[in-house]
Amino acid sequence: MIRRSRTKEPEVTVAVQKQAVRQVAAVSVDADLVARLPEDGRRGEVHSVHEHVINLRTPDGLLCCLASAVLDDAPRTIRVDAAAWPALRWHRGDTVRFGPGPVLRPAPGGVDVVLAGAERRQPPATDLSAVGPDRLRAAAAVIAGLLPMPAERSPFEAAAAEVLGRRTAGLAAVIRHHDRDSAAVTPAVSAAATALVGLGAGLTPSGDDVLTGLAVVAAADEGRLGAVRAGIVRALTAGAPLEERTTAVGAAMLTEAAAGRARWRIHDLLTTIATTAPGGPELRAAVLAVRAIGHTSGTDVLEGVRLGLLAAADLTPDLKEYR
Known part of the structure; x- marks a missing residue:
């Protein structure tokens, strides 16, 4: 007598469903x-794979990424529904075909990502130019109060943190000790910012994260921080290619930040600073959302934002009225 096991049937069904995706x-x-993605079928490759992110290199050399929708929108990013994310079993070095049409096709047998119906998004624009110095300083104080206490560090981590703190303080001093109209600001900021590029470990080194926060604030307040922004741009574009001085992901992040573009939650923080009272719960929530980025990246970005806010407050013209 042959006995048929029913326990296998659900497993077969699941397997068929997975194959159907x-x-x-x-x-x-x-x-x-x-606008920058090719759709003509040319090939790129998977640069790296992480829990919620798959970084891709286009045929033109642009680094961009797929991300699970558990993460917020960001520059150069395509977001996929979190429930569908496990289906993307892409691997480092896999070939990816860009097109034909708005679709990403991995190596044979992989799951395509279709962009046709995706919402096209831009980071929210924020103007900090009308925010007065007292309010900027109050927001900077809230950020400082929510920065975590340093955890126990290895000797290497302690040494790296000391260098980061010293060079960040040097950049702050350069900004603070120059009048905003001085011709010396841009080259001095460039030199100090260059010393931060690629400083630290990880996908986005701490120095890159600090510069990202500062660059986004500078882009939102060109009136007071235009020379600072120009100095950061010079630091990123002069000399050796940026990817030779930091990680590929760090280089992509810095390039976008210099253009005033970063993860949406960073822009949400600036919008909150511009539109709500510093003592309210909205600012605290926005700061904590940025702080949650990565292991220490959010904390370093916040340090850059704080530096930018204090710089804008210090460089406020005496005769202009602010809210």
Whole structure:
């Protein structure tokens, strides 16, 4: 007598369902990235794979990424619904075909990502130019109060943190000791910012994270921080290619930050600073959202934002009225 086991049937069904998944629809995509992605079938490759992010290199050399929707929107980013994310079993070094059409096709047997119906998004624009110095300093104080206490560090980590703190303080001093109209600001900021590029370990070194926070604030307050922004841009574009001085992900992040573009939650923080009272719960929540980025990246970004806010407060013209 042959006995048939019913316990195997659900497993077969699941396997069939998994095999049936051949396409995943992106839910949102950076609008600027869409214009830069080829759709003619040329090939790129998977640069690196992480828990919620798959970094891709386009045929033109642009680094961009797929991300699970558990993360917020960001420059050069295509977001995929979190429930569908496990289906993307892409691996480092896999070939990716860009097109034909708005679709990413991995090596044979992989799951395509279709961009056609994805929402095109841009980071929210924020203008800090009308925010007065007292309010900027109050927001900077809130950020300082929410920065975590340093955890126990290895000797190497302690030494790296000391260098980061010293060079960040040097950049702050350069900004503070020059009038905003002085011709010396831009080259001095450039030299101090260059010393931070690539400083630290990880996908985005701490020095890059600090510069990202500062650059986004400077882009939102060109009136007071235009020379500071120009100095950061010079630091990133002069000399050796940026990817030779930091990680590929750090270089992509810095390039976008210099253009005033960063993860959406960083822009949300600046919007909150511009539109709500510093003592309210909204600012605290926005700061904590940024602090949650990565292991220490959010904390370093906040240090850069704080530096930018204090710089804008110090460089406020005496005769201009602010809210």
